[in-house]
Amino acid sequence: MHDASAIPDAPTASSPRAGHAKAVAACGLTTALTWPIHDILDPVNTVMLFLLTVVLVATRWGRGPAVLASFLSVGLFDFFYVPPRWSFAVSDIQYLLTFAVMLTVALIIGHLTIGLRQRADEANASAKRSQALYTLASHLAGAMSIENVRQHSASFAATQLHAELSLWVCAPDNTLVPATPDDAALPHQAGPDVARVMHMVHHEHKGVASHQLADSGQLVIALPLTGSTRSRGVLLLSPLRAHDPTLDRHRPLLDAVTSLVATAIERLHFVEVAHQHQIEANGERLRNSILSALSHDIRTPLTALYGLADTLTLIQPPLPDRAQEMSSAIRDQAMRLNRMVSNLLDMARLQRGKDAGQLPLRLEWQPIEEVIGASIQMLGMALQDHAVQVHLRSDLPLVHIDAVLMERVFGNLIENAAKYSPAGSAIHINAEVQGDTLEVRINNDGAGFPPDRLQEVFNLFERGMPESTVPGVGLGLAICRAIIEAHCGRIEACNPAEGGAQVRFTLPLGTPPTIEPESEGEDRT
Template structure:
């Protein structure tokens, strides 16, 4: 079923204007012929009722304009054929003038009321049909699996219900209606009007364009979060289709499309998030399995390389160099496997922090001592405030953070460059920084450096897998802190992270 224009226009289109005039004249003349034989049997007041009934029927069937014509014709015919002297407009008794006036007014009022009642009934029927159509399109949009299906449903609805052409424009593709496709050529859009609607969230109506194939109405697809797109509608045949009730009808359709597009957007986001979670879980499982399987033979390999130095009699110099190289490579591979296992455990959330209140300088000193030869060409300067309180943290995990940061600083700094470690209180947090005087981080987002397998220099010849900073972030966040990387104005890189200060216990001094 197609719903056209305003209800009044649709009702009057049942008959052409000349047909309504002809039917009105015919009905009034027929009433006159019917009432003429009854002139001697009925009073004139009863004959007036016949004419009023005719006016009422014409108002119901042909509308308000025909009812006015019928009322005037009824007064004239009643005067000519029934009021003495007959067959003349003259009136013997002036009382009939009152009858004529009452008859005319009554006919006009009755016709008006009957026509209004008929029009309201028709409007109610059209509203019911449109409500049913909106319910059907809402059901179709609720079942749409893709945005393309929702757009096709909306375009078909506009074409079937309003005899118009519509196109849905999304922010990611703001010009789909400009060219391409037969359905798009029937509804040409203006890019600047689309942008106005997207930015303002208000509809734009262009009254001078209907009938030209250009979009006459641009409606925003307002959803709960933001404007999801624009519904552009062109009325190629009838400019009167831009009636207010049709605009309200299209606004309801735009709301349904916006809800469907937003629902599909969040379905896509949830699906992508689920895939990322599954992929991350699978990757962590593979890393954990490989790390467990490789750790034992690597530990044995390091031990065998160390045992070569204890052979009596000792190996020749060439053999000792080979044993030393084997030991270094096996230790490096064991460290890599350890990082993989730590990353898998941290991502799986299976790490239980062993928090203890302890001074920060102890874990920094242990980290510097553990790196040993890696810092042999880089002096390390530690600057901690004297009143720095005890902090509650897992010493083993925080030691890994300092080891990774110091190792990165040494790796990307020239020999002899100083590495600085500092701490300062910031409200309820303590900020710790590890800075160097090297080349600094590359341009772009520094947050990407804390993702797994991302290196500062992707093609660098320096050994590394891009797990150090990812492990640091996981450990710091597990402690309730944050971590960030930045370049220093004077040159070099700096990594800062925070730890909660908490309420350290009070240490009582021992008596003398």
């Protein structure tokens, strides 16, 4: 921003005296030019030349010199051109009317000329301010950091408003912090109460302008940087020179500047958020691709390992007891590893479907009790130390679900409940209709979830107890959430007041098909 576009400074003390001297010189020059031809020049034309001088003086040097030129023109016309010449005496009384009209016309012309000049100056200053504001908007639109925003706005404030600017932005904890180290020191006129006022402006979204905030009595203005979603900070301004009225005179311009700065800061925030989300999305896609590739490659040798271990347990004649135990252990661990790999494959498939906008669901109307029963049977030996108690009403409606995926949900939740509860304790499964949804609750008697991480346990590779010796990689609950959300349901973890842990989820009921009853005369096979 160049000084050429700045608001003009106030006239210096010597400017009025110089203007008056020039007005006297202009009237003298007019007299000198018209005196040699006064005998052939009509007095009316002489008067017109003096009026033209008044117009020129008013245009160039302002109101005071124009008034002086008006009186001086009348005096010079009387002294040099009205008989008796070389005196201010008047021989003809009608010349007094001429003098009065000449003075009146000169004053009116001077006043109108000065008004036109002032309006032209105001229009020119307004055009320069608009151009400077447009330049500021262009710079802020391309700003790549808070430091750039502060630099451009401070330059605008110095050249256009003759003010010192300090920018304070909102930190993640909703406190105000200086945008740059230069802003850490408040404007030099600011008093000790300005920090409290800034806090109030930030939270109440109302600007404050006061002379009491400065030790010197100067005006200090604090304006909120209000974005579309929240307050983004506070703009603090104070005059660079004592008693400069520029800042107070251009309050609408301040509102435009604060709006531009708030928009620029908010844009930088959203750009950073979008960039972070893009990095996370790219990392997630890369991780899923690696998981899918590794899982496929690992599954083949796992299948062979399980088959070989199972063959060793069935070989005839039987192996010694020690070798038999080792073969069974290899088979069980291979099966456990196979389930982990299956979870990795399922998670990769679910994530690909989520990224594509839909999961490949095979929806059918199913009774929920059959899905629960199939899940319990699938777990087999994993539940040998736990009793599963299912509490279902006999009139539960059918639900529109992918039975295979929902078996995986129940399997993961029941297995998770068994792993994190004492041996011999029971696992309770409850299901009931809640409004237009079916709510399912699975409880165990374990230690419960960490109270501060009830939602994080559903993230990928997150475990309820990171330091636990219980085997697992933190995929089971993430798979459950992906499947439930694909069914337009919700899932959450909690710690009931009576103790233990609980995972509950909902499924939309919809309208199941009507089953026609069989007629009495129909043959049954």
